[in-house]
Amino acid sequence: MLSFTLGRLVSLCLSLVVASLVIFLVIEVIPGDPAAYMLGINAQPDTVLALKAELGLDKPMSVRYITWVTGMMQGDFGQSYTYRAPVTQMVEDRILVSVPLAVYALFLSIIIAFPAGIYAASRLGRAGDITVIGATQLGVAVPNFWFAMILVLIFAIKLRWFSAGGFPGWDKGFWLSIKSLSLPAVALALPQAAILARVMRSSLLDILGEDFIRTARAKGLNRRQVLWGHALRNASIPVLTIIGLQFSFLLAGGIIIEQVFFLPGLGRLIFQAISARDLVVVESVVMLLVFLVIIVNFAVDIAYVLVDPRLRKK
Amino acid sequence: MTKLTRLLLAGTAILIAGVAQAQNTDLRVAMQLEPPNLDPTAGAAQAIDSVVYSNIFEGLTRFTSDGSVVPGLAASWDISDDGLTYTFHLHDEVKFHDGSAMDADDVKFSLDRARAEGSTNAQKVLFSAIADVTIVDPLKVKVTLSKTNGAFLFNLAWGDAVIVAPESAADNATKPIGTGAFLFKDWVQGDHIDLIKNPDYWGTPAKLETASIRFISDPTAAFAAMMAEDIDVFVGFPAPENVPQFQADSRFQVLVGNTEGETILAMNHKMPPFDNKLIREAVAHAIDRQAIIDGAMYGQGTPIGTHFAPHNPDYLDLTALSSYDPQKSRSLLTQAGFPDGFTTTLKLPPPSYARRGGEIIAAQLREVGIQAEIENQEWAQWLETTFKGKQFGMTIVSHTEPMDIGIYANPEYYFQYDNKEIQALMTKLEGTTNPSGRSDILKKAQIMIAEDYVNGYLFELAVTTIAKAGIEGLWLNQPTAAIDLTSVNWQ
Numbered sequence: 001m002l003s004f005t006l007g008r009l010v011s012l013c014l015s016l017v018v019a020s021l022v023i024f025l026v027i028e029v030i031p032g033d034p035a036a037y038m039l040g041i042n043a044q045p046d047t048v049l050a051l052k053a054e055l056g057l058d059k060p061m062s063v064r065y066i067t068w069v070t071g072m073m074q075g076d077f078g079q080s081y082t083y084r085a086p087v088t089q090m091v092e093d094r095i096l097v098s099v100p101l102a103v104y105a106l107f108l109s110i111i112i113a114f115p116a117g118i119y120a121a122s123r124l125g126r127a128g129d130i131t132v133i134g135a136t137q138l139g140v141a142v143p144n145f146w147f148a149m150i151l152v153l154i155f156a157i158k159l160r161w162f163s164a165g166g167f168p169g170w171d172k173g174f175w176l177s178i179k180s181l182s183l184p185a186v187a188l189a190l191p192q193a194a195i196l197a198r199v200m201r202s203s204l205l206d207i208l209g210e211d212f213i214r215t216a217r218a219k220g221l222n223r224r225q226v227l228w229g230h231a232l233r234n235a236s237i238p239v240l241t242i243i244g245l246q247f248s249f250l251l252a253g254g255i256i257i258e259q260v261f262f263l264p265g266l267g268r269l270i271f272q273a274i275s276a277r278d279l280v281v282v283e284s285v286v287m288l289l290v291f292l293v294i295i296v297n298f299a300v301d302i303a304y305v306l307v308d309p310r311l312r313k314k
Numbered sequence: 315m316t317k318l319t320r321l322l323l324a325g326t327a328i329l330i331a332g333v334a335q336a337q338n339t340d341l342r343v344a345m346q347l348e349p350p351n352l353d354p355t356a357g358a359a360q361a362i363d364s365v366v367y368s369n370i371f372e373g374l375t376r377f378t379s380d381g382s383v384v385p386g387l388a389a390s391w392d393i394s395d396d397g398l399t400y401t402f403h404l405h406d407e408v409k410f411h412d413g414s415a416m417d418a419d420d421v422k423f424s425l426d427r428a429r430a431e432g433s434t435n436a437q438k439v440l441f442s443a444i445a446d447v448t449i450v451d452p453l454k455v456k457v458t459l460s461k462t463n464g465a466f467l468f469n470l471a472w473g474d475a476v477i478v479a480p481e482s483a484a485d486n487a488t489k490p491i492g493t494g495a496f497l498f499k500d501w502v503q504g505d506h507i508d509l510i511k512n513p514d515y516w517g518t519p520a521k522l523e524t525a526s527i528r529f530i531s532d533p534t535a536a537f538a539a540m541m542a543e544d545i546d547v548f549v550g551f552p553a554p555e556n557v558p559q560f561q562a563d564s565r566f567q568v569l570v571g572n573t574e575g576e577t578i579l580a581m582n583h584k585m586p587p588f589d590n591k592l593i594r595e596a597v598a599h600a601i602d603r604q605a606i607i608d609g610a611m612y613g614q615g616t617p618i619g620t621h622f623a624p625h626n627p628d629y630l631d632l633t634a635l636s637s638y639d640p641q642k643s644r645s646l647l648t649q650a651g652f653p654d655g656f657t658t659t660l661k662l663p664p665p666s667y668a669r670r671g672g673e674i675i676a677a678q679l680r681e682v683g684i685q686a687e688i689e690n691q692e693w694a695q696w697l698e699t700t701f702k703g704k705q706f707g708m709t710i711v712s713h714t715e716p717m718d719i720g721i722y723a724n725p726e727y728y729f730q731y732d733n734k735e736i737q738a739l740m741t742k743l744e745g746t747t748n749p750s751g752r753s754d755i756l757k758k759a760q761i762m763i764a765e766d767y768v769n770g771y772l773f774e775l776a777v778t779t780i781a782k783a784g785i786e787g788l789w790l791n792q793p794t795a796a797i798d799l800t801s802v803n804w805q
Contacts, residue, residue, distance in 0.1 A: 032694025033702075038350065039436040040358025041701060041728075042715055051434045082350035082357075083503065084487035090503055097504075149534060156542040164538040166528060169502055262530045262539070264504025272504075275664075276350060277694040 008301050012294050019290040024065050032277040034081045055081050077284040082276045087284045098265035101181050102250035108189035117200025139194025148187035148260045165261035184261045192246050199242045203235040244300035248293040338804040339523040344545045346552050348529035351487035354473040358436035360795035363473035367796035371476035371492035375467050381793035383471045397462040397747040404453045408516040410479050411491045418449040424477045440469040464747045495520040495800045521803035547781040549797045554612035560780050569779040571790035572625045575712035579770030580729045592650035594767035598636035599643040600682045607773050610670035615773035620764040621719050624774050628756045632764040643682040655683025658707030663696040668710040701728045712775045722763050731768050
């Protein structure tokens, strides 16, 4: 177990280093000068040069890369060019929207998908199964931003139960914040739930056909005991993989949903920062997302081992 | 179980209860773009001015909604007979939001800072005529110009010329300290900026107690937020296709006003064949302005025939010079030696006037044989390669700076128009202070660039403000980017 964890940790660190290099190079290569962007079309060339010097953009690329990476290791993401504020502080506020939104959506996805998947598997070929299959087919096909607009039309414009978007801030009240994240979370969760339910169903069906299930039934366990005691745990590896992927997707994929609901999350920050060529912010936020995704993958790897002791020996 | 059910029901009820309706002295405003920071003296982003102009920061003079320049922090001024010395008399008892007094020291500091070497003021050229700023007494400042500048009072009304305090200037990007009728309260980045009434304001106090400015960039989201009445006012509403729905709804009022945005099809004069006047004339006659306004802007926008704002008293309607006439366009092309047309590039920045307008223009040009290869660019990319790098045949952009006909005298400017006559005319304009003399020169310049077909002149950009019925005092026009809330109130 220890060597397994250590191995995963080493590959985690390597991934981070490679990611930092790729992110930095890609963003440096695309055309666009943050100073020129900030000063607009009436600025005089000497003003642009003065601003570049003030922002430290006149230094060579290698120096800037090393400053960035060493700063990050010490928890200092640097100063945003356009916002003129420390990136760490800007990112902190945004994480408190994006991560809860992703967790909320994943939670909804799981509480919908698990019962649906298990129910469908237990009703194989019957009406219940076919209904779930049909519903999930629809769920997979619907794009989440379109679904989000439909939710806004119904619940914000017609019924007026929810506001059409925005985020009041956690300090204005927990329930108020949860409420404002509800429509976006539902919009994000339903397509994910559909995928997860299908994986849950097929994975359970695979397991239910195995010899050891027949053995368990033969020794006198009823269907329910077999399902909860034997099948579910064995069926959970593919489900865990999908949950890990989905969390990463929800974190990074919130960009469009954050636009639709004008939420002050990481996605919106990165969107603004890219168009303003605020390199420091883009690099740091992408790096942070990479870090979060790698951590989630790491956690999923560890979870595999906890669920399936056989993997420890490999 | 019943307990749990009750708890769940209670929770749901709280969730659904909704936010309390706004009081009559609170206003929830929305705009499309979020300002990157709040210092109007160190950036060109219009969103900065939209939030802070007149609300937080004030200059010696200021714009009103109709574009006229009125006294701001300067109660009055004397101009010497030679037009070189301006003596400003400042209002008494003006305080910055941190409690310190605003006096001649701050005026000198602000003007010197903006024009200093190494200044990062995006409109540094506004201050280029200033030779010296001297403090006469705490309420009197003398500004000496090196050459007469007829637009000097106008220049001082820009957001880039606001008066800031030496102690707080460096932090204005995140904690703006000005003299305006609103205090900066809070900025939740990505979401909103809160302003509250300045109780110690030196002039007419604001009627609103609080104003919250939200940022909603997506047109569909903007529509939804307005329809759901999550916001009270949307300045610069980004979905023109939905405007009729608001006009038909008695809950709302729709204001369609002018901006200073001359939207032009710019041509690169150093890129053949655009160095040939016949070609530029052919392009101008190939364009059907009304089709562009209808197709790209849903009918909003005023056709222009030169680089000048139609609401300006000195504006001349020269659209007839470049009327839509494909037949004439084709014969001009033949005359210029391109009977089968030619191929060029059309670089389009992100705003919808450019993207939607560009598609229509490319189709119109194709009718006369000109193949315009469209390339969509982000702003930063456009600034780098098209504007600065000058790698383009044609591009579409809206020039939103007020009174910017002077760009035609700068041969280095991106469309690279080099004409000694207009350069001499603009120098003469700078030295002319009497209004009728200025008016004559401005008219002459408009005719000169229209007759030389420097660029394709499309339309003056409109600005749509959607507000709840019962809100008064909003600006109709945008002579400068501003959401001036100082005289806004609920009926």
